[in-house]
Amino acid sequence: xxxxxxxxxxxxxxxxxxxxxxxxxxxxxxxxxxxxxxxxxxxxxxxxxxxxxxxxxxxxxxxxxxxxxxxxx
Numbered sequence: 001x002x003x004x005x006x007x008x009x010x011x012x013x014x015x016x017x018x019x020x021x022x023x024x025x026x027x028x029x030x031x032x033x034x035x036x037x038x039x040x041x042x043x044x045x046x047x048x049x050x051x052x053x054x055x056x057x058x059x060x061x062x063x064x065x066x067x068x069x070x071x072x073x
Contacts, residue, residue, distance in 0.1 A: 034066065 038057045040050035 032066070034061070 036057050036059050039052040039055045040048075043050060
């Protein structure tokens with residue numbers, strides 16, 4: 001019997017990526033990172049043209065804890 005599912009959402013394509021198919025109640029991260037990159041820092045591809053004359057990346061993080069993963073198995 002055919003079934004219709006909701007949208008397919010791919011959260012990441014690395015070793016710790018998450019794929020959602022249909023209705024999802026909650027996604028809990030097993031690994032967290034904090035990275036800082038300027039404008040055009042994470043572009044991938046063959047022929048990128050990045051025009052960023054004035055760029056400033058804010059590295060001040062005023063909160064002490066971003067997200068806990070203590071109860072995420």
